[in-house]
Amino acid sequence: AQTVTQSQPEMSVQEAETVTLSCTYDTSESDYYLFWYKQPPSRQMILVIRQEAYKQQNATENRFSVNFQKAAKSFSLKISDSQLGDAAMYFCACGGSQGNLIFGKGTKLSVKP
């Protein structure tokens, strides 16, 4: 069984500043993947970043990077140089070898101009 916990229901960041969203997970699978998805008001789920658990190197995608701590089962998302368009719900998710995703409850990110 897999569980994903996002302990921050809401976060706020000033435009151009950096913010970190927290996520912890638990899984019994040895081969798994971790994801951050963004859901703006349109409700379209958009992939932000993916981390393969067997890779030690933290994934990065432009202004988005993760801090993957495998032993601690922690997978936080850092957003640098925050932009107004980053405002959305952010969901952390864990997927096993079959691809099924378990999502956290989400963190609502607000970006202040």
Added chain:
Amino acid sequence: GAVVSQHPSRVICKSGTSVKIECRSLDFQATTMFWYRQFPKKSLMLMATSNEGSKATYEQGVEKDKFLINHASLTLSTLTVTSAHPEDSSFYICSVISYVGTAKNIQYFGAGTRLSVL
């Protein structure tokens, strides 16, 4: 990433009627698709895994006779909400998954369908 088309985006129906939602993979053959349900201000809950040419696998607590899934081709899966009731009102989202290449195990989502049952 993959392009997923979900239709309709919004549907309003009367209680007791059936509603069909389509999920199409536009640019690659999807042997597996997923159906999720999302309540307002809540997370996505997996309802079922749709496999091309075989029966869907439903999550615990999801009524398979209520939520009929058909995955007859590599590009189309449908979810039919039968005899809909107001408690079925929700946001339904489909996704396709890639099992190969650099996009392995990434799910790409449709835009969702908002179902309102009166």
